[in-house]
Amino acid sequence: MTSNTATTEKAYLPAGLPLPAPAPDGLDQGFWDAAKQHELVVQRCTKCEAFQFGPEWICHQCHSFELGWHKVSGRGRIYSWERVWHPVHPALKGACPYLVVLVELPDAGNVRMVGNLLGDPMQEVVIGSEVVAEYEDHPEADIALVQWRAV
Amino acid sequence: MSDYTVKDKVAVVGIAETTYYKRGGAPISEMQLTLQAIIGAAQDAGIDPRQIDGFASYSNDRNDPPRLAAALGCEDVSFSNMFWGGGGGGGSGAMANACAALVAGYSKYVVVYRGLAQGQFGRFGQGTQAKTVSGAPAYTAPYGLMSPAQSFAMRVQRFMHEHNGGHAAQKAISLTSYAHAQRNARAVMHGSPLSPEAYDGARWIVEPFRLFDCCMENDGAAAVILTTVERARDLRQKPAIVIAASQGSDYRQAAPAHNAPDYATSNFKTVAKRLWGMAGISPKDVDVCQSYENFTGGVMMSLVEHGFCGPDEVDDFMTTENFRFDGGKLPLNTSGGNLAECYMHGLELITEAVRQVRGTSTAQVKNVDISMVCSGPMVQPVSDLILRA
Numbered sequence: 001m002t003s004n005t006a007t008t009e010k011a012y013l014p015a016g017l018p019l020p021a022p023a024p025d026g027l028d029q030g031f032w033d034a035a036k037q038h039e040l041v042v043q044r045c046t047k048c049e050a051f052q053f054g055p056e057w058i059c060h061q062c063h064s065f066e067l068g069w070h071k072v073s074g075r076g077r078i079y080s081w082e083r084v085w086h087p088v089h090p091a092l093k094g095a096c097p098y099l100v101v102l103v104e105l106p107d108a109g110n111v112r113m114v115g116n117l118l119g120d121p122m123q124e125v126v127i128g129s130e131v132v133a134e135y136e137d138h139p140e141a142d143i144a145l146v147q148w149r150a151v
Numbered sequence: 152m153s154d155y156t157v158k159d160k161v162a163v164v165g166i167a168e169t170t171y172y173k174r175g176g177a178p179i180s181e182m183q184l185t186l187q188a189i190i191g192a193a194q195d196a197g198i199d200p201r202q203i204d205g206f207a208s209y210s211n212d213r214n215d216p217p218r219l220a221a222a223l224g225c226e227d228v229s230f231s232n233m234f235w236g237g238g239g240g241g242g243s244g245a246m247a248n249a250c251a252a253l254v255a256g257y258s259k260y261v262v263v264y265r266g267l268a269q270g271q272f273g274r275f276g277q278g279t280q281a282k283t284v285s286g287a288p289a290y291t292a293p294y295g296l297m298s299p300a301q302s303f304a305m306r307v308q309r310f311m312h313e314h315n316g317g318h319a320a321q322k323a324i325s326l327t328s329y330a331h332a333q334r335n336a337r338a339v340m341h342g343s344p345l346s347p348e349a350y351d352g353a354r355w356i357v358e359p360f361r362l363f364d365c366c367m368e369n370d371g372a373a374a375v376i377l378t379t380v381e382r383a384r385d386l387r388q389k390p391a392i393v394i395a396a397s398q399g400s401d402y403r404q405a406a407p408a409h410n411a412p413d414y415a416t417s418n419f420k421t422v423a424k425r426l427w428g429m430a431g432i433s434p435k436d437v438d439v440c441q442s443y444e445n446f447t448g449g450v451m452m453s454l455v456e457h458g459f460c461g462p463d464e465v466d467d468f469m470t471t472e473n474f475r476f477d478g479g480k481l482p483l484n485t486s487g488g489n490l491a492e493c494y495m496h497g498l499e500l501i502t503e504a505v506r507q508v509r510g511t512s513t514a515q516v517k518n519v520d521i522s523m524v525c526s527g528p529m530v531q532p533v534s535d536l537i538l539r540a
């Protein structure tokens with residue numbers, strides 16, 4: 001399995017948007033810890049091996065409470081996308097348009113993740129095309145975002 | 152005989168709404184708006200508001216039954232009900248719950264109500280101002296996916312990809328609502344017609360939604376009073392009889408971070424099946440339909456999932472000709488709905504469905520026997536209602 005260490009040069013969207021904070025109940029601590037290490041993990045049931053994302057406290061398939069984090073390759077496919085033109089947050093004024101993609105992960109049961117598609121916001125976006133994860137560090141908040149780039 | 156016990160047993164006997172305002176335009180408080188609508192609906196029915204003994208609402212309405220009942224001096228409240236879930240998914244669900252309470256004998260007169268003054272409280276269309284987000288929003292908001300339009304555009308884009316169409320359908324849905332609103336003096340967009348050129352020329356909000364694919368944000372309130380068909384006979388109005396009311400959500404539709412297994416959906420597949428089963432009719436029997444427009448793409452998918460046309464036929468079937476109140480195959484959103492009458496979270500669609508049964512719509516369809524409402528596409532749960540004359 002290849003490790004993904006690519007780091008975005010600078011944040012895709014301007015500062016001032018809310019940043020993730022691991023849930024106080026600990027549900028997704030493993031996901032955000034891995035992202036900080038520039039690794040992508042997906043929750044997986046230790047009993048029936050079902051993948052699920054976002055994280056849940058129980059396996060939706062077999063109801064086991066024994067869930068773990070499974071490292072995946074960081075390669076995905078664009079499942080859907082949108083180009084945002086209207087800013088709904090003060091920090092986004094002047095930052096439009098930007099691209100949001102919904103990426104499915106074929107090596108993790110096709111679970112999906114939301115991120116930005118890095119690069120030109122006017123680039124042609126093709127559903128089904130391959131993307132790879134990159135990590136956007138926010139050391140001030142002790143967090144990293146998972147972003148996507150066309151390959 | 153139906154297995155469903157609410158069928159043909161409950162009627163809508165009173166409807167009312169306040170003046171509808173642009174967001175921030177209400178000169179009175181949200182609580183006053185709500186009280187005005189409830190009193191208006193009681194007057195329309197010909198009952199004293201103090202006789203209301205059941206309250207049902209949805210989408211976490213801020214005006215809770217204990218406060219309303221105290222303010223109105225209701226004598227004995229025997230049913231207080233909130234339909235869980237956000238957006239307009241609970242409009243018909245609250246109606247279904249009211250029906251259940253009436254048939255079970257818990258209450259005699261149940262009011263379904265919704266009050267909204269987004270100028271006095273938060274807006275739906277703005278992103279969170281928090282510095283950090285946790286849980287499900289942590290997987291979306293930091294990437295600038297924060298508003299309902301942005302959440303639902305992702306689903307609609309996928310539907311358009313799978314079925315290779317939908318832009319023309321979206322346009323027809325928008326133009327229809329604006330055209331019908333021009334006949335309706337209650338409508339916020341009355342006097343503001345929309346041309347096909349203006350639709351095409353409008354700015355993108357988030358692709359594939361342009362400005363006029365999106366609902367408004369408004370201030371106002373609406374209320375609907377239901378009772379049993381026996382009591383309805385003695386009241387003032389022609390009753391609109393409930394023949395089906397269903398609610399629900401497909402398999403894991405609320406899975407976080409856009410992980411619903413069936414994604415390109417309005418979430419009506421199982422709910423619609425139950426609806427038709429309960430009503431004992433089929434889509435071709437529907438005379439007029441009010442389908443919740445948070446965004447036009449949601450209406451498009453709702454109509455498909457209720458069986459009005461196939462998913463690959465949306466641009467052929469969904470035309471302004473077919474949606475016209477006067478002679479269309481499926482008269483749609485005849486008051487102007489959330490796009491052009493008022494974003495009353497879809498309760499204005501239910502009052503309009505009742506008007507169509509009474510024969511008092513400003514875009515009245517001829518000889519209405521079956522009048523249908525679809526509440527809240529793409530949220531979880533969603534709900535449906537069918538009324539008959």
Ligand SMILES: [Zn+2]
Pocket residue numbers: 045046047048049050059060061062063064
């Ligand atoms: Zn399992």
